[in-house]
Amino acid sequence: MPELRKDPILDRWVIIATERSRRPNDFGSQNAASAPTASVFSPGNESKTPAEVFQIGRDASAPKDTSGWRVRVVPNKFPALSTEGDLDSRASGMFDLMNGVGAHEVVIEHPDAAWDMSEATPEQMGDVLDAYIARNRTLSDDTRFRYILTFRNFGTAAGASINHPHSQIIALPVVPRQLKDQLEVAKTHFNEKLRSIYADLLRQELADGSRIVENNEHFVVLCPYASRFPFETQIYPKNGGADFSRMSAEEHAALAEVLPRTLRRIKNALGHPPYNMVFQTAPITKERIGNAGQWETLEHDFSWHIDILPRLTQVAGFEWGTGFYINPVSPENAASYLRDSE
């Protein structure tokens, strides 16, 4: 009998269709890794991208936009949002619109196009995390922005248009509804129980154990109870914290090992499938900018986390029409495979 499961935080249902259950190799060959070829992101081609906004590795005395970097951040050449201009929010009859003001940056993660994040050394992954954090902090100082999303598309089927390993950072002038919903639920839970809903969730998951992929001193890796997609995986910091760009040095060092290892588990189980990876973090609120007391409250309510969404199934009419998802692999099965796939 299939099972309908409700996400404990979002009002979102999934159908775990066990009769359709499949083993990892039933998804076929999923190798989304590309042959290592030079790209516009390769060293020597620095002049072909917009001027860099951040880099790690090159001497401060060396000229900008030259080789010698280990990680490099540049504005997207085809940005979805423009950094120029004011917000100018307005109405047109029943419709609301605003100028597409924001930032859209590309984090070039390594000079080598064949570099594989799932095999990253802690030092390499640490550099990439440093670039994410530096840009998140700088962009959050721009008072036009309300939310910053850091994400990684791996493989053409997951939306990557350039094969050279990279992530993206988008700063938005509005807070997305689905984040507002999470914050609302988290705040209500905290006000009622004086406990973070994420801490409660991790406590229940660790007691149960069936969906845990890894549990170490600083992080819990799990397949969520109401997984939308086969092998959907989340990484939670055990101590919570609303803003991933303010994680502790110990968490930073631990994540630089946990994140590549988690990607490696997925690669070993499924054969390097395309995936989307999303860093869920708190919005840039007035509290965050101005008022330490209110920021502290948000700090207790919400927990940043990472979602990894392997792209093994199609999103189709049923999902668009209802917002429900049909998942042919139970998260308990997925976690069992991933535990054994280090």
Next chain:
Amino acid sequence: MPELRKDPILDRWVIIATERSRRPNDFGSQNAASAPTASVFSPGNESKTPAEVFQIGRDASAPKDTSGWRVRVVPNKFPALSTEGDLDSRASGMFDLMNGVGAHEVVIEHPDAAWDMSEATPEQMGDVLDAYIARNRTLSDDTRFRYILTFRNFGTAAGASINHPHSQIIALPVVPRQLKDQLEVAKTHFNEKLRSIYADLLRQELADGSRIVENNEHFVVLCPYASRFPFETQIYPKNGGADFSRMSAEEHAALAEVLPRTLRRIKNALGHPPYNMVFQTAPITKERIGNAGQWETLEHDFSWHIDILPRLTQVAGFEWGTGFYINPVSPENAASYLRDSE
């Protein structure tokens, strides 16, 4: 400058990235139509599907599950939900779940695997609409169900696993959140203004004209203001009505021409791309089952409509992380192409 647009009914933003704007043929060859081969849905193979629950064309005296049908409806052989059993909603700690009770049916739209809905005669399309309506009515009598979704996936990239032309009907034991949100907004609007929000929307769109694809006696075809996807298209009945399975005979006859013509416009503009088509209709409420007065209210608030979502772009990390969508083709451009593509 890109533009951020908010859907007038759902709290959903899209980014119309005009700098990325593309012409229809920039999406490459999109022919999702398949070579006409016999399938498990072909005449003569009736015994290979679960026993039919509805058919049009075969004499009532002829044996069931034999050829001679023009349209045939069968339970899905690999259903996402099971028709057997009770709901049994329960909690497991913080988690909510229920038995996956529901219905999952396949509407085999024509005996010929090469049949093309965009070239359907009014009679052929009328048969398919009759099958949708008959099954929606029958399934809505089952008191375990709360919502019925009728949808069509065309092409492998849009999630169709069998090429023989077919639609699907899924009955769910819960009302999806995104429909509840629409109903809530529609009810508030009606209570405040004594007008349907959908009627207001159509009035503004018809006065503006830039997003209108077709306007005839019974239906308006348009590209919505906050289109998530390039060439997203909606069909609205001009007289509203909450439940598409209760459309008038005149609307039925008109839709049997408008729907194939709209699909043909998309095919002519884009080269038969993969798409998802979704029939948005009111939930099965207690009002609908029992109380004519309350049902009448819903009838005034809400309007059924059809969403057609060509699958030309990938949904990736940004969309999963925010619920925002980046659309590289403005709906004004899309409507202009579609108007000229009959």
